[in-house]
Amino acid sequence: MDNRELLQRSLQSVWHPCTQMKAHETLPLIPIRRGEGVWLEDFDGNRYLDAISSWWVNLFGHNNPRIKNAIKNQLDQLEHVILAGFTHEPVVELSERLSALSGLGHCFFASDGASATEIALKMSFHYWRNQGRENKNQFISLQNGYHGETIGALSVTDVALFKDTYATLLRTSVQMPSPDWRLAEPGESSESYAQRCAQMLEDYVAAHHEDIAALIIEPLVQCAAGMAMHHPVYLTRARQICSQYEVHLIADEIAVGFARTGTLFACEQGRVTPDFMCLSKGISGGYLPLSVTLTSDAIYQAFYDDRVTRGFLHSHSYTGNALACSAALATLDIFAEEQVLEKNRIKAAYLNEGLQAFSELPIRHLRQTGMIWAFDVETSAPDFPRDFYRNALEQGLLLRPIGNTVYFMPPYVITEAEIDQLLGKTRQLLEVYA
Numbered sequence: 193m194d195n196r197e198l199l200q201r202s203l204q205s206v207w208h209p210c211t212q213m214k215a216h217e218t219l220p221l222i223p224i225r226r227g228e229g230v231w232l233e234d235f236d237g238n239r240y241l242d243a244i245s246s247w248w249v250n251l252f253g254h255n256n257p258r259i260k261n262a263i264k265n266q267l268d269q270l271e272h273v274i275l276a277g278f279t280h281e282p283v284v285e286l287s288e289r290l291s292a293l294s295g296l297g298h299c300f301f302a303s304d305g306a307s308a309t310e311i312a313l314k315m316s317f318h319y320w321r322n323q324g325r326e327n328k329n330q331f332i333s334l335q336n337g338y339h340g341e342t343i344g345a346l347s348v349t350d351v352a353l354f355k356d357t358y359a360t361l362l363r364t365s366v367q368m369p370s371p372d373w374r375l376a377e378p379g380e381s382s383e384s385y386a387q388r389c390a391q392m393l394e395d396y397v398a399a400h401h402e403d404i405a406a407l408i409i410e411p412l413v414q415c416a417a418g419m420a421m422h423h424p425v426y427l428t429r430a431r432q433i434c435s436q437y438e439v440h441l442i443a444d445e446i447a448v449g450f451a452r453t454g455t456l457f458a459c460e461q462g463r464v465t466p467d468f469m470c471l472s473k474g475i476s477g478g479y480l481p482l483s484v485t486l487t488s489d490a491i492y493q494a495f496y497d498d499r500v501t502r503g504f505l506h507s508h509s510y511t512g513n514a515l516a517c518s519a520a521l522a523t524l525d526i527f528a529e530e531q532v533l534e535k536n537r538i539k540a541a542y543l544n545e546g547l548q549a550f551s552e553l554p555i556r557h558l559r560q561t562g563m564i565w566a567f568d569v570e571t572s573a574p575d576f577p578r579d580f581y582r583n584a585l586e587q588g589l590l591l592r593p594i595g596n597t598v599y600f601m602p603p604y605v606i607t608e609a610e611i612d613q614l615l616g617k618t619r620q621l622l623e624v625y626a
């Protein structure tokens with residue numbers, strides 16, 4: 193197929209996400225023909241290092257043989273079946289394994305992250321209602337938090353660009369100060385700042401807990417905020433506060449789950465088990481849409497009753513899709529058998545060492561958690577994100593700055609040679625701003 197023709201047809205017929213379509217009059221739209229490892233290849237044979245894991249979903253590379261074969265095998269057995277009244281092997285095995293890994297005994301499936309958020313919010317509210325505490329119907333979240341863009345998820349999201357236009361459609365929710373350590377006072381450690389934010393959380397919860405169903409947070413890294421990172425003590429304190437005042441803790445691990453932060457789940461670093469955990473993105477290794485909301489036995493039991501309406505009647509057509517579950521099982525197999533966390537630690541140390549050469553560049557707040565790196569570029573160029581994105585593409589790098597924040601969230605299969613390329617080219621791109 194001719195490259196130019198495909199672009200034209202895409203612009204005519206596909207409404208691309210998170211895009212002012214008119215921007216494509218000047219911004220390139222890139223048709224991708226195939227992927228391999230960290231690389232994406234376009235129709236002209238140009239290759240792009242996928243340093244953002246195709247929007248944070250890919251873990252073990254494009255065209256991963258293990259995940260691909262698992263899907264192929266499943267395809268010969270069963271592609272999909274209604275999950276109401278029916279069940280199948282992949283969804284049972286996946287639920288059991290996720291429960292064992294998270295300590296939360298029940299899995300409710302959907303297909304995207306925003307739906308997992310919606311499910312957690314509805315379940316939390318419905319739990320309190322089943323307990324005769326209907327006034328617990330408010331949600332609190334963190335400043336600059338992101339939990340998806342459907343109406344309910346957007347209500348607890350705090351990103352003005354995505355939210356303000358739809359403000360009158362949304363339910364109000366309250367945002368607590370973000371423990372993002374960039375907001376600490378000069379001389380204040382990330383830990384004391386996290387403690388201070390936790391104290392403000394406690395003050396609010398102590399005064400309003402009668403009306404609060406749940407606190408929803410992105411543990412350790414608020415990714416959409418521009419990879420805002422915080423000290424794990426915040427998680428520990430948030431758990432204590434929620435338990436003390438009978439407020440659910442919803443951990444949105446949609447972006448940070450599956451070892452992005454260095455542990456399988458970010459919550460582990462605060463030694464915390466939430467009441468609900470939302471997972472998506474990396475769950476299928478970036479192969480197929482799948483999300484899950486996990487919750488505890490105690491919450492599940494509050495719905496278990498002879499009365500239909502005390503049950504959770506929510507559903508999505510593709511709930512528990514067998515192909516997506518098979519991709520997720522293959523992803524868990526890779527974690528179980530290929531020493532992923534250890535290998536990632538070595539790669540992260542290598543990348544960190546390479547970043548020392550960035551000290552001369554006009555950047556600040558260089559930060560890392562697990563397999564996520566970010567820094568803020570000191571420039572007042574108004575079109576920085578768009579220009580940097582375009583220039584990076586010309587150098588064969590897929591990087592998508594958030595405001596002035598440039599971040600790396602590469603697939604875990606990235607090699608040292610590829611890390612060298614990533615850092616070398618990024619450095620060249622940044623020298624322009626010095």
Ligand SMILES: *Cc1c(COP(=O)(O)O)cnc(C)c1O
Pocket residue numbers: 304305306307309338339340341410415416444445446447448472473
């Ligand atoms: C991406 C993301 C979501 C939304 O997931 P979608 O699949 O895009 O709906 C929710 N929460 C967090 C933390 C995310 O990063």
